[in-house]
Amino acid sequence: MLKVLRAESHQHAMQNLEQRRERQVQEQRERLARLRMTTQWQTRPHGRLTETELTSSIRHAEQQQAAHREAAERTRERLAEREPAVEAGRGPRVTKLDTELHRLRVNAERQGTVEAIQRRWQAARTQAGDAAERAAHKEFDAERTRWWQTGRREQLQAEAAADQAASQRAADQADELARHAAELQRQLGGPTVWRHAQQHLERAEASNAQDRHRAHQADQSELAQLRDRVTSQDTAALDAGTRRDELLAEQQLRDTMPEVQATFEHQLRTDAIERQQLHGQGALERQLDQSLQMDLDYQQRTVQADIHRDVDRDGPGLGL
Incomplete structure (x- = not known):
């Protein structure tokens, strides 16, 4: 009986051990x-x-x-638009420099035109004054003629009227020249600036070769930056696609x-x-x-x- 109990106890212990091992x-x-x-x-x-x-x-x-x-494509389009002009030496900065030089040359021509107008204006003012003075003298002489010098008086009065008309025409011409000169001066920057247009042109022409070289280098540098930007944007697109x-x-x-x-x-x-x-x-x-x-x-x-x-x-x- 004791052996049976021991056997059952051992069997039960082995089952518990096996279950514990299975759980483990x-x-x-x-x-x-x-x-x-x-x-x-x-x-x-x-x-x-x-x-x-x-x-x-x-x-x-x-x-x-x-x-x-999209950014890379826009940059490629911008690069394609600018590259031929830059390689030909007509990039945006060089073009801007040439445009400015042309403007200065036009202004220098305008300065010469204004100076010529001023000389013509001075001559017209002088003609108007001389004609007015002659007319005044002839009117005075006509008033001093005798009563029987009718022909002489009428001749002087006619000449005075002609001189007065010539004076008015010269004065009108001087006024028109003044208005034209004022408009040109305004286009040149005002009544005090226009006199320096020729000096500005001379300085620009003296440094034009160096300025064009620097402008061309800047245009080429911008092209290099655009190429780098395309590469960077393509890389960013690839990275985003990988992610x-x-x-x-x-x-x-x-x-x-x-x-x-x-x-x-x-x-x-x-x-x-x-x-x-x-x-x-x-x-x-x-x-x-x-x-x-x-x-x-x-x-x-x-x-x-x-x-x-x-x-x-x-x-x-x-x-x-």
Whole structure:
């Protein structure tokens, strides 16, 4: 009877031991599974994004890629428009310099025109004054003639009228010349500036060769900057496309992963959001990495301890 009780007790103990070992093995497998899923989640660059953030990031990456491509295309068009002219020495800065030199030459011609008008105006004013003076003298002489000198008086009066008309014509011409000169002076910058137009032209022509060389160099430098900008924008578009592909791959992976793994990763992201709300974005990254690393270290140590314990308990005969 005692032997039967001992046998039953031993059998019961062995069953409990076997059940405990099965639970340990199952827990070990679960820890290994969590370790594997956590490691995979950690190594994926976009694994921490929530579903909403992932969708938004995909849309943002697509928008960035499109924007960079459009910017690169606009820059290429601008480069294509300017490159032939710059290579021919007629870039925008050189053209602007030539336009300014032409303006100065026109102003110098206007200065000469104004000076000639001033001489004509002075001559007209003199003619008007001389004619008015002659008319006054003849009117005076006509008044001093005798009553019988009718012919002489009429002749003087006619000549005085003719001189007065000539004086008026000369005065009108002087007024017209003055208005023309004033308009040209206004175009040249005012009554005090117009006199320096010729000096400005002489200085511009003296330095024109050096100025054109510097302007051409600046135009060529701008072309180089446009080429660099195209390269930079193309690179940015490629980077945005790469990021979009990575995000799409992450989305596809989540759609096809087992439900257990999806649930576990959702919990990891939820924990991360809670830590972020408590400690802020900067502290969250450090704390999350430390916590995950501690979990990994603990799970690795636990798995190794379980393996060593099973080996010590069962001895080398388990493998036979």
